[in-house]
Amino acid sequence: MLRKTKLKTRMILTLGLLGALQTMLIGGFAGYYLSDSLYDEIGQRALMVAKTVAATPAVIDGVRARDVEGLNRLAKRLTDTNEALFIVIGDHNAVRLAHPDPTRIGHSMGDDDGDFGRKALVEGNAYVALARGSLGESMRGKAPITVPETGEIVGIVSVGYSLEQVETTIQRYNFVLYGVVGLMLLVTILSAIVIAGRFKQAIFGLEPEEIARLFREREATLQSVREGIIAVNRDGIITTANRAAYETLDLPTNNPLAGRPILEVLPESSLMSVLESGHPDFDREIWLRGRQMVVNRLPVRQGDEIIGVVASFRLRNELDQVSRQLTRIQQYADTLRSQTHEYSNKLHTIAGLIQIGATEEALNLIGSEVSDHQALIHLLLEAVPDPVIAGCLLGKYNRAREMGLRLDIDPDSQMADLPAALPRDQLVSVLGNLIENALDATRLEAGAGGRVQLSMTDLGQELIFEVQDQGPGIPESERQRIFEKGVSSKEGEARGYGLHLVQQFLVYWGGSVTVDNIPEGGSRFTLYLPKKPKRRFEH
Incomplete structure (x- = not known):
C-alpha cells in the first residue's frame, strides 16, 4: 500500500x-x-x-x-x-x-x-x-x-x-518539556514537507519507480549504442563507460573504467579542455590509442555550472565503411561508364574505318588500345604487387581517360616493400586524394590532353610518392593553408577535406608532404612515409 x-x-x-x-x-x-x-x-x-x-x-x-x-x-x-x-x-x-x-x-x-x-x-x-x-x-x-x-x-x-x-x-517541568517536544514535532513535520518538496523538485518530479525504470533504460541504451561513450565529472573522473567504449579503445573489460581519471586511461584525451572551456566539440577527427576516430564532446551543465563532459566516439574507418562501399560502387560504375563511353567511341571509329576500307588503320587502333592496357596492367603487377593499391591506380587511370586526361605512371616505379602495419585503406585514401586533386587542377588549367604524372619508390627507409600536375600551381602563401580543414580552391560544399585527411594521416604515421611549383607549370606533391612509423601504435 x-x-x-x-x-x-x-x-x-x-x-x-x-x-x-x-x-x-x-x-x-x-x-x-x-x-x-x-x-x-x-x-x-x-x-x-x-x-x-x-x-x-x-x-x-x-x-x-x-x-x-x-x-x-x-x-x-x-x-x-x-x-x-x-x-x-x-x-x-x-x-x-x-x-x-x-x-x-x-x-x-x-x-x-x-x-x-x-x-x-x-x-x-x-x-x-x-x-x-x-x-x-x-x-x-x-x-x-x-x-x-x-x-x-x-x-x-x-x-x-x-x-x-x-x-x-515534575508536572510543572513536564508541561514545559511536553510543549517543547510538541514544538519540535511540528518543526520536524514542517521540515519534512520542505525537504520532500525540494527533493522531489531535484529529481524532476519523478517517482522512485520511474527513476529505476529510467536508469535501466539508460543502461540498456548505453550498452546498445555501437558508439563508445565515456562521461567524466568535474574532476575528470570517469563516471560512465559503455561496452562499446572498451571495444573501440581495445581496453580490458576486467578493469572497470568508472572511478579512474580520464588522463590515466587516455593521456591524449582533450576532455578536460572541453570541461574548462564549456564549448561543445562535434565530429572532431583525432587519433586515440593508435586508431583514427571521430569524436563528439558535449559539456553537461547544471544551471550555469559545468558538472561534467560526455564524449561519444567511433572508429573513423567504421564511419567510412558505408561511404567506402558506396564510393567503390560509384567508382565501379564510373569506370564501367567511362570504359563503355570510350569503347563505344572506339568501336564507332573502328566501324567507320572498316566501312571506308581503312582496314590497316582499324587494326592499328585495336592493337594500340590493347597494348596500352596490357602495358599498364603489366607495370602494376610488376611494380605494385599489393592489389588494393594497384586497383586504386587502375581506377584513377580510367578516371583520367574519362576526363580526357592521361595518368602516366613512371615505368621505373617500385612499391613492393610496404610495411604490414601500414593501413592500406588509409594509404589508398591519401594517394587517391592527391591524384584526384591533380586531375581536377590539370583539367582546369590544361584542358583535354593534360597529363598527370605519378612516380613511386620504396628504396631506402621511406616510401615516396610523387604526383605532378599541369594545374595553375599553388602560391607559396597558400601551401600550408590547403591542409586545413574546409580550405579549398574549389567551389561548393563538402570541400577542403581531402588534403586535411592527408595531413592527419601523415601526422599520425610520422610522414611528411612537400608542395612545389614546377617551372613548366603545375605543382608537385611529394609524400614521404617512413617504413617504421615514428610514433608507437598502442593496442
Whole structure:
C-alpha cells in the first residue's frame, strides 16, 4: 500500500514518524532524567537540612536535656524555614522528642517506617531514605546528633519532604518539556514537507519507480549504442563507460573504467579542455590509442555550472565503411561508364574505318588500345604487387581517360616493400586524394590532353610518392593553408577535406608532404612515409 503512495507523501510520513519517534524518545529520556534528578535533589536537600539541624547546638543540648517542649518549638521553626514536610528529633534509642503530631512524641520512630535509624545511631552515618509515614510518603534525610567534644551519638534527626511537592514540580517541568517536544514535532513535520518538496523538485518530479525504470533504460541504451561513450565529472573522473567504449579503445573489460581519471586511461584525451572551456566539440577527427576516430564532446551543465563532459566516439574507418562501399560502387560504375563511353567511341571509329576500307588503320587502333592496357596492367603487377593499391591506380587511370586526361605512371616505379602495419585503406585514401586533386587542377588549367604524372619508390627507409600536375600551381602563401580543414580552391560544399585527411594521416604515421611549383607549370606533391612509423601504435 505504501509503495503506491507518492514519494512526497512517503517522505513526509517517514520523516514525520522518524522525527516523532526521536522526539518522543528524547522527551521520555528527558522526563525520566528530570524526575530522577529532582528526586535526587530533594533527597540531598533533606540530607543537608538533617545534617544542619543535627549540628545545631540548641538541638544537641535539648536532646541531652530531653527538653521536649524546646525541641518541638525549634523543630517547628526549622520546618517552616526549610519548607520541609516535617522535622522529627529522637534520642539515642530512636524515641521521638519532637514531632509535628504531639501524640507521636514518646513513641519509637520505627512506628512510622520501620527504620529505627540504625545507620545513623549505630554507625554514625547520614543517609537518605524513601518511606511512607504518618504524614504520607516522603523523601527523608537522617543524620546522627553527635556531641562535638566526645563524639558520642545522643540522638537522631529526620527531615522529610513530601513527594507530592516533587510530583508537582515534575508536572510543572513536564508541561514545559511536553510543549517543547510538541514544538519540535511540528518543526520536524514542517521540515519534512520542505525537504520532500525540494527533493522531489531535484529529481524532476519523478517517482522512485520511474527513476529505476529510467536508469535501466539508460543502461540498456548505453550498452546498445555501437558508439563508445565515456562521461567524466568535474574532476575528470570517469563516471560512465559503455561496452562499446572498451571495444573501440581495445581496453580490458576486467578493469572497470568508472572511478579512474580520464588522463590515466587516455593521456591524449582533450576532455578536460572541453570541461574548462564549456564549448561543445562535434565530429572532431583525432587519433586515440593508435586508431583514427571521430569524436563528439558535449559539456553537461547544471544551471550555469559545468558538472561534467560526455564524449561519444567511433572508429573513423567504421564511419567510412558505408561511404567506402558506396564510393567503390560509384567508382565501379564510373569506370564501367567511362570504359563503355570510350569503347563505344572506339568501336564507332573502328566501324567507320572498316566501312571506308581503312582496314590497316582499324587494326592499328585495336592493337594500340590493347597494348596500352596490357602495358599498364603489366607495370602494376610488376611494380605494385599489393592489389588494393594497384586497383586504386587502375581506377584513377580510367578516371583520367574519362576526363580526357592521361595518368602516366613512371615505368621505373617500385612499391613492393610496404610495411604490414601500414593501413592500406588509409594509404589508398591519401594517394587517391592527391591524384584526384591533380586531375581536377590539370583539367582546369590544361584542358583535354593534360597529363598527370605519378612516380613511386620504396628504396631506402621511406616510401615516396610523387604526383605532378599541369594545374595553375599553388602560391607559396597558400601551401600550408590547403591542409586545413574546409580550405579549398574549389567551389561548393563538402570541400577542403581531402588534403586535411592527408595531413592527419601523415601526422599520425610520422610522414611528411612537400608542395612545389614546377617551372613548366603545375605543382608537385611529394609524400614521404617512413617504413617504421615514428610514433608507437598502442593496442
